Amino acid sequence: MRIGLTGGIASGKSTVSRMLRERGAFVSDADEAARAVVEPGEPALGDIVRAFGDGVLQPDGRLDRAALGRIVFGQPDKLRRLEGILHPAIRRRMQEEMEQAERHRPDRLVFADIPLLFETGQDKAYDGVLTVYAPADVQLERLMKRSGMDEAEARRRIGLQLDLEEKRLRADWVIDNGGSEEETRLQVERFLSERGRP
Numbered sequence: 001m002r003i004g005l006t007g008g009i010a011s012g013k014s015t016v017s018r019m020l021r022e023r024g025a026f027v028s029d030a031d032e033a034a035r036a037v038v039e040p041g042e043p044a045l046g047d048i049v050r051a052f053g054d055g056v057l058q059p060d061g062r063l064d065r066a067a068l069g070r071i072v073f074g075q076p077d078k079l080r081r082l083e084g085i086l087h088p089a090i091r092r093r094m095q096e097e098m099e100q101a102e103r104h105r106p107d108r109l110v111f112a113d114i115p116l117l118f119e120t121g122q123d124k125a126y127d128g129v130l131t132v133y134a135p136a137d138v139q140l141e142r143l144m145k146r147s148g149m150d151e152a153e154a155r156r157r158i159g160l161q162l163d164l165e166e167k168r169l170r171a172d173w174v175i176d177n178g179g180s181e182e183e184t185r186l187q188v189e190r191f192l193s194e195r196g197r198p
């Protein structure tokens with residue numbers, strides 16, 4: 001069984017993923033895959049430099065993620081262009097990871113943590129979707145605290161994704177991460193025990 005795990009920026013996907021892994025589930029992470037496919041020597045890195053220029057490289061030849069973020073998160077057409085380069089590579093990598101995990105341990109639940117699961121139409125490829133939800137004011141506060149963005153920038157980043165209320169409504173299951181980590185952990189444990197396995 002493959003479950004799509006999604007939510008909004010800073011709604012708690014990584015926190016829930018960590019808890020799922022601690023309980024023995026396998027989680028493939030789109031943000032991690034997005035980092036791996038731009039390592040030096042990977043074809044996507046060359047494509048990015050051709051599209052956005054040398055300014056997105058650090059002196060050591062690695063991708064300067066903050067510099068690229070400043071370009072793409074301010075210009076929708078540039079973000080679409082980056083996604084066109086990265087999404088096929090991210091998907092391939094995640095498919096390989098999940099297949100390998102399933103071969104190795106067929107009994108385990110497999111999750112794919114994908115922030116843009118609904119936005120990219122990938123929800124249909126999973127047996128079900130679990131949304132990690134937090135109320136808008138909590139999401140905004142956590143994003144500002146984690147990243148140091150001011151309120152206007154944080155609101156703009158949140159606005160680049162499908163509304164979290166809609167992700168909640170479209171989910172098969174919801175984990176409400178608006179409270180303490182302990183309350184979230186209890187929901188994660190209940191979710192796993194209802195499925196009878198990690």
Ligand SMILES: CC(C)(COP(=O)(O)OP(=O)(O)OC[C@H]1O[C@@H](n2cnc3c(N)ncnc32)[C@H](O)[C@@H]1O)[C@@H](O)C(=O)NCCC(=O)NCCS
Pocket residue numbers: 008009010030031034065066068069072079082083086090114115116160161
């Ligand atoms: C622009 C990049 C280099 C900035 O890197 P940076 O380290 O600063 O941010 P990071 O990758 O940790 O992303 C933080 C959060 O931003 C949000 N985000 C990332 N990409 C996107 C996007 N294309 N659209 C909307 N939100 C996004 C996600 O909620 C993500 O968890 C990076 O976000 C990226 O490569 N994005 C394009 C790939 C992508 O679409 N990733 C999303 C997973 S499918």
Ligand SMILES: Nc1ncnc2c1ncn2[C@@H]1O[C@H](COP(=O)(O)OP(=O)(O)OP(=O)(O)O)[C@@H](O)[C@H]1O
Pocket residue numbers: 007008009010011012013014015016031115142143146177178179180181182184
């Ligand atoms: N229940 C909670 N109580 C307090 N802080 C929390 C809770 N859950 C998450 N956080 C904090 O909120 C921030 C965002 O959480 P997390 O990184 O898990 O979100 P995310 O959905 O993976 O974000 P992104 O899409 O940006 O990768 C982190 O700094 C995390 O420590």
